[in-house]
Amino acid sequence: MKNIPTLLLDLIKKNNPVFIVFCVLLIVSCKEESPNDMTPWRPLFNGKDLNGWNQKGGSATYNVKDGMVVGSTVADTPNSFLTTDTIYGDFILELDFKVDSTMNSGIQIRSNSIPGYQNGRVHGYQIEIDPSERSWSGGIYDEARRGWLVPMEGREVAQKAFKQNEWNHYRIEAIGDTIKTWINEIPAAHLVDDKTHEGFIALQVHSIGEDETPGKEIMWKNIKILTDSLSKYSTVSPIPPIITKNQLTDQEAKSGWELLWDGKSTEGWRGAKLEKFPENGWVIEDGNLIVLASEGEESAGGGDIVTEEVYGDFELQVDFKITKGANSGIKYYVDTELNKGEGSAIGLEYQILDDDNHPDAKLGNHEGSRTVASLYDLIKADPKKPINPIGEWNTAHIVSKNNHVEHWLNGMKVLEFERGSDDFKKLVSESKYKVWPNFGLLEKGNILLQDHGNRVAFRNIKIKTPKTNQNDK
Numbered sequence: 001m002k003n004i005p006t007l008l009l010d011l012i013k014k015n016n017p018v019f020i021v022f023c024v025l026l027i028v029s030c031k032e033e034s035p036n037d038m039t040p041w042r043p044l045f046n047g048k049d050l051n052g053w054n055q056k057g058g059s060a061t062y063n064v065k066d067g068m069v070v071g072s073t074v075a076d077t078p079n080s081f082l083t084t085d086t087i088y089g090d091f092i093l094e095l096d097f098k099v100d101s102t103m104n105s106g107i108q109i110r111s112n113s114i115p116g117y118q119n120g121r122v123h124g125y126q127i128e129i130d131p132s133e134r135s136w137s138g139g140i141y142d143e144a145r146r147g148w149l150v151p152m153e154g155r156e157v158a159q160k161a162f163k164q165n166e167w168n169h170y171r172i173e174a175i176g177d178t179i180k181t182w183i184n185e186i187p188a189a190h191l192v193d194d195k196t197h198e199g200f201i202a203l204q205v206h207s208i209g210e211d212e213t214p215g216k217e218i219m220w221k222n223i224k225i226l227t228d229s230l231s232k233y234s235t236v237s238p239i240p241p242i243i244t245k246n247q248l249t250d251q252e253a254k255s256g257w258e259l260l261w262d263g264k265s266t267e268g269w270r271g272a273k274l275e276k277f278p279e280n281g282w283v284i285e286d287g288n289l290i291v292l293a294s295e296g297e298e299s300a301g302g303g304d305i306v307t308e309e310v311y312g313d314f315e316l317q318v319d320f321k322i323t324k325g326a327n328s329g330i331k332y333y334v335d336t337e338l339n340k341g342e343g344s345a346i347g348l349e350y351q352i353l354d355d356d357n358h359p360d361a362k363l364g365n366h367e368g369s370r371t372v373a374s375l376y377d378l379i380k381a382d383p384k385k386p387i388n389p390i391g392e393w394n395t396a397h398i399v400s401k402n403n404h405v406e407h408w409l410n411g412m413k414v415l416e417f418e419r420g421s422d423d424f425k426k427l428v429s430e431s432k433y434k435v436w437p438n439f440g441l442l443e444k445g446n447i448l449l450q451d452h453g454n455r456v457a458f459r460n461i462k463i464k465t466p467k468t469n470q471n472d473k
Helices: 004-013 017-033 156-161 250-254 422-429
Strands: 053-057 061-065 068-072 080-084 091-099 105-112 123-129 140-143 147-150 168-175 178-183 186-192 200-205 217-226 269-271 282-285 288-291 305-307 314-322 327-335 346-353 394-401 404-409 412-418 446-449 456-464
Touching (some): 068 080, 068 200, 091 105, 105 140, 123 168, 156 186, 200 217, 314 346, 346 394, 412 422
Antiparallel strands (some): 053 080, 080 200, 091 168, 091 217, 105 123, 105 200, 140 147, 168 178, 269 305, 282 288, 305 446, 314 394, 314 456, 327 346
């Protein structure tokens, strides 16, 4: 009996019609089922209805027409967003859009809506759609957070790539901490930023003013996404990246923010009870200022560090990342001469704590007043505060103006108080701070990062003061 390969060869040579039909069907079947031949792209919009999408924010209308999503402006409503039900992290997204020449829009990526953040307001990265004379389409805006991250001013080639009153094509790559955009195949933006790692994708219809006519439309079609084998399909961008880590964005610089730490040296900082920066206990690694663990014994580490300058009214932002069971803090209006030579330097404290694993979370003058973002030992932070898990970055934000002080955590205000008020003085009189006259009432003081014997990392330390606030006028 002939073997199988020889038999097949004989059938082919004899031009057997039955065998030829069998081979054609076999080839077609294999082609349809072979994963190597399947396109890696998946549609985000089925062309028929809005299944898989939901609306957040304002009440602009979204409809499906001729295989397109059509968004239309409505008066007296905030920004509207048609968002995917699915959350995406790393991806490559492509779509086509056509926009009314007098309206504004955008594509949200890695965006979120949570109750604790501005009552559920949509926030996150937005790829701008801007048909105005400014022509910033393809730029990257941080919706409801930091504002412009990659403005398109001076990027003439990309600005000219937008086609007015015609269909335009976007390619958006979000891989790791890098976001890159193209408009009609022309590179537009290149950002390195790790503020948000995942979220929904959304089609925005911007709010309109009272003097604008409603009913302006933007249309989207051919919306597709790639989430697998991204390194294979990623495109190199010739545009130098804008890196936000330990840097001011263009908008931050214009509004008066200054870096309080340069991300690479100890310039501007010293030990709270030293004339220079501690020789041990603190390290700088990969743009992070890290207080090392010393088995819970503060005296075994490098000690607290403070700014060389003192501050009165200010607005401060600090990213922090804790380890399991960690305790630390950000103090302000610190008097380094007070309590000199004993324990920690004294000042008002924005508490940093692992609430789930550190016993201090259940202590304090008022129960819970030593939890994260609280005014340590005095005022408990809002229990609904948005806190990221151990090992992820959180952002502390402290505002002090004319003795009115606010603590914010990840974009949510968690407490406020008036320095020097009767209520404040009463809280102090009932706390461990009662032994220090005029506690928390300095006109100016240092800002302090605490060494409490646990490993905690800091970065993106920024401050805005009245002297640097001229551009806000």
